[in-house]
Amino acid sequence: MSILRISLLFALVAFASDLQAERSVEDEYKALLWKTAKIIHQYYVEEVHPDSLAQAAVRGIFNSLDPASEYTFNARTQLASEDPARLLNDRFYTLMQMAQAIDENAFYPVTADTLVRFGIAGMMEILDPYSVFLEKRNLDNFNIQTQGKYGGLGFRIQVVYPDSAIAVWSLVHDQTPAALAGVKSGDLITAINNTSTKGMSAGVAADSMRGEPGTSVTLTLERADRPTPFDLTIERREVQMNSVPLATLFPDGTGYIKLDSFQKGSTREVFKAIVELEEQGMERLILDLRNNGGGYLEEAVQITDLFLPRDCLVAFTEGRRIETAEYITREDALLRDTPLIVMVNHLSASASEIVAGAIQDWDRGLVLGTTTVGKGSVQQIVHIDDRAELKLTMAAWHTPSGRSIDKRMRKDSTLVRGYDKEFKTLRLERIVRGRGGITPDIEVSGRSGSxxxxxxxxxxxxxxxxxxxxxxxxxxxxxxxxxxxxxxxxxxxxxxx
Known part of the structure; x- marks a missing residue:
């Protein structure tokens, strides 16, 4: 086996600090960084060479040190092999030695978990924007967005000035713990469990109010019709967020459904809204996906199923190490012939683009608005340990006509088929293109703000x-x-x- 060479140049070197992390560098490295690197190497949608991955991790680690610290990481002096797995083991064994040397010799101490997390951050930098290492708050927020529920009080907050206070912007709905306890939109939260919110960020305030269902939190509130602040103790419960904030029928018989996200239960909400609008005499429907950043692919397929006949292709995905998957409608359409418009804009992404692309490709309705984000990739969650998960791009998705609408896939990727080609819709054979997001059938730009x-x-x-x-x-x-x-x-x- 070739001799590993590693050269580290530090501006200042001294004995290691007496401060000890809960886990050693080797333990943290094996539990998080090495496991994350193996998953990226095996499953990421595009192959990443072990040298590129290791060098990115080194850059990340050295970002945690003082600016005078330098390194030399020369892959050409190390093991040469055509076996990617062997190369990966070799490069990351060298990287672990580097991390241990830093831990033992750096003058300015850096904890083991900091070194490892900066190394992971370095690797994530060379991946696409949608591959994310999730810990604690970010993981909690991701689960809220996709599952649509959390243990908390059930209102939206915002920092308002000049008070620098946390404002109750709106209640999620009228059956949340906060609503039932008497919290009103417009209240100012001046303290949480006797801790002042002066200068507190909305993220920190939200973390302070969330918790296990069944536990309590005390809010100190100011209300416009109350002369003095007052305390309100509220028991946290699991809060279910609605993905359809508005469904209404206009006087001309046009139904309107605003869909904010594709979370668990979204299909049920859209189904219920359609049934109620039909009972009121709906003659046509507008499905508004503007500002909808996506969510669960399965919900997107099921919502599309409400408008297309049985056995229609909605989308298919392809990945480097995962099997090609096709998503097909399973039920008869709830609205088979009702005229349909899907509204999109520059913030409509992912699952929104799957729905809009399928409706457009099957000529089931018209897409109106501005070109969408162009996020044609599929992420899956991989468990790392009890503290972290990896949301990793593993595949690219395609609309029924075969086009990929992803802006961020590299042009040389074999997964992006026909990147510059024209495609035809499946019934009327209209021309559609497979790059840069879903281009609307009718371009309507938003009004300028004031x-x-x-x-x-x-x-x-x-x-x-x-x-x-x-x-x-x-x-x-x-x-x-x-x-x-x-x-x-x-x-x-x-x-x-």
Missing amino acids: RLDAQLSGFYNLNNQFFYYAREHRLKYPALTPDFVVGPADLAAFRAF
Whole structure:
């Protein structure tokens, strides 16, 4: 076996710190970094050479050190082999030696878990944007987005200025623990379990309020109609989020369904909305997928099944190390002939593009809006240990006509078939292309924003006057109902505010 050579140059070298991590560098390395590297090498949608993967991990590790620390990692002086698995073992054994040398000799101590996590971050940098190493909060947030439930209180929050306070922006629905306990949109949360929220980020506040169902949290609230703050203790419960926030019928018989995400149960919500709209006399339907970043592939297939006949191809996936999979409709269409428009925009991605692409390819309806994100890749979750999981891109998906709409796949990838070719829809043989997202049949650009628009969509505007106006408006008009419609006088009053 060839002799391994490793050259490390440190600006300052001293004895290791007496500080010890809970697990040694070798333990952390084997449990997390090495396991992650093997999974990437085996299953990632495109082959990554062991040298590239190891060098990326080295760069990541050295990002955790002081700027004067340097390294030399010369793959040409190491084992040469045509066996990728043997190369991977060789390169990452060298990398473990490097990590141990850093742990033992670096003047500025770096904990074992920090070294390993920076190494993992380095590897993730050379993959596509959708492959992510998930730990703690990020893993919790991912589970909320896909499963649609969490242990908490059931409202959306936002930091508002000039108070630098955590505001209750809206309740998820009227049966959440917070709603049943009396929390109202417009409340300001000034403390969580007696800890002030002054200067606290929304992420930290959310983490503080989430927890195991059955446990309690105490909020200190300020309300516009209360002279002093008051405490409210709420028992956490599993909160189910709705993926269909709005379903309505316009006077001309047009039904409208807004679908925010593809989470577990989304198909059931869309099915229920369609049935209720049909009972009200719906003649045509708009399915709004704007700003929908995707979710579960299975939910996308089942929702498409509501509009296409049985045994229609919805999408197929291909990967380097996983079997090709086809996704077929299994039921008769709930809405087989009802005129259909699917709305998309530049934030519609993944599962949204699967639905829009299938509807377009089968000429079942028209796609309206702006070109979508172009995320034509499939991620799967791989368990690493009790603290972490890897969301890894393992395959590329294609619409029924055979086109891949992914923007980020490399052009030389064998998985992107016909990258620059034209494709035809399956019934009317209209021309569609397989690159750069789903191109709408009807291009409709969004209107340009104004300061008033920014205030009204204030979830992204920290200094939000609409929030404060709405708090006072509720006091003046306590009898307002959800069907209230803003008139010219209301807009004038808001502008004056």
